Amino acid sequence: MAEKRAENGVAAMAACYQRFDPAAYLQYNYTPPRADFDRKDSIVPWKLACLHRAFTEGDVNGELLVDIGSGPTLYQVLSGCEVFNQVLLTDFLEVNRQELRRWVRDEGSCNLDWTPYLQYVCKLEGRRPSAWTEKAVKLRKVIKDILPIDVHRPQPMAPGAVPSAGADCLVSCFCLESVSPDLPAFTRALGHIGKLLRPGGHLLLIGALGESYYLGGPGVKIPVVPLNEAQVCSSLKETGYTLIRLEVYTLPQDMRVGVDDVTGVFFVKAKKD
Numbered sequence: 001m002a003e004k005r006a007e008n009g010v011a012a013m014a015a016c017y018q019r020f021d022p023a024a025y026l027q028y029n030y031t032p033p034r035a036d037f038d039r040k041d042s043i044v045p046w047k048l049a050c051l052h053r054a055f056t057e058g059d060v061n062g063e064l065l066v067d068i069g070s071g072p073t074l075y076q077v078l079s080g081c082e083v084f085n086q087v088l089l090t091d092f093l094e095v096n097r098q099e100l101r102r103w104v105r106d107e108g109s110c111n112l113d114w115t116p117y118l119q120y121v122c123k124l125e126g127r128r129p130s131a132w133t134e135k136a137v138k139l140r141k142v143i144k145d146i147l148p149i150d151v152h153r154p155q156p157m158a159p160g161a162v163p164s165a166g167a168d169c170l171v172s173c174f175c176l177e178s179v180s181p182d183l184p185a186f187t188r189a190l191g192h193i194g195k196l197l198r199p200g201g202h203l204l205l206i207g208a209l210g211e212s213y214y215l216g217g218p219g220v221k222i223p224v225v226p227l228n229e230a231q232v233c234s235s236l237k238e239t240g241y242t243l244i245r246l247e248v249y250t251l252p253q254d255m256r257v258g259v260d261d262v263t264g265v266f267f268v269k270a271k272k273d
Ligand SMILES: C[S@@+](CC[C@H](N)C(=O)[O-])C[C@H]1O[C@@H](n2cnc3c(N)ncnc32)[C@H](O)[C@@H]1O
Pocket: 014, 017, 020, 068, 069, 070, 071, 072, 073, 076, 091, 092, 093, 096, 149, 150, 151, 152, 172, 173, 174, 175, 178, 179
């Protein structure tokens, strides 16, 4: 009975995502006021700095980085592309994979200009902002594929998509809590993606705290599992990760713009046991 309920919850979530609108999602979350590089208290500098530090402090290395639930966004691999020579982007929806392919193939008509993000990460790396063009070339070179994924499946990706030994690093941002009908499903999904990671590999997880819904497009209200820090830590422990660092950002009032009810954002660096 419980299994049937879980299946129904996952199916209902998948149905919600059929109305997901990448262009609107990018507009809601990745343009000002949320993505304001001139504001010291903006979430963008905080998140990009968390990722930059995590990728560059010396313990993260290897060949393959996999981004779980990429959506239509690239910011999450802008630092990682300097550390790994193979990056896989993944998403549940073809519309998001198409958005990413348009950027990777430099076909134009992307729904967001990632230049400010590329420039900001170059600044974090001590490079001149004009080096963003070189970073874009590097990123396009290391992205080896853009593949389907379903984190609710015990095997989230097609056989052979990731080497049997596992990826060296996973990054995942605002995915697991936004696609799971409840906390047990979130925890199971965390375990499923862990199977894609080699023992000793790192997980960089960014997510929403206290969020119960978000708009995935005009009038597209998508339920979210409201998480607190203790639940995130408990789920990590339950699924075989050792927490290295947890950082929390509290969203300023004026960044609560009605596209969701998120109160904070967490950043986790963890290692698979
Ligand atoms: C809130 S968006 C996050 C996008 C991006 N990572 C970011 O940081 O903004 C959640 C993403 O999860 C994807 N998704 C939905 N169901 C999924 C599933 N079962 N497995 C993996 N990803 C899923 C959606 O297509 C969407 O791109």
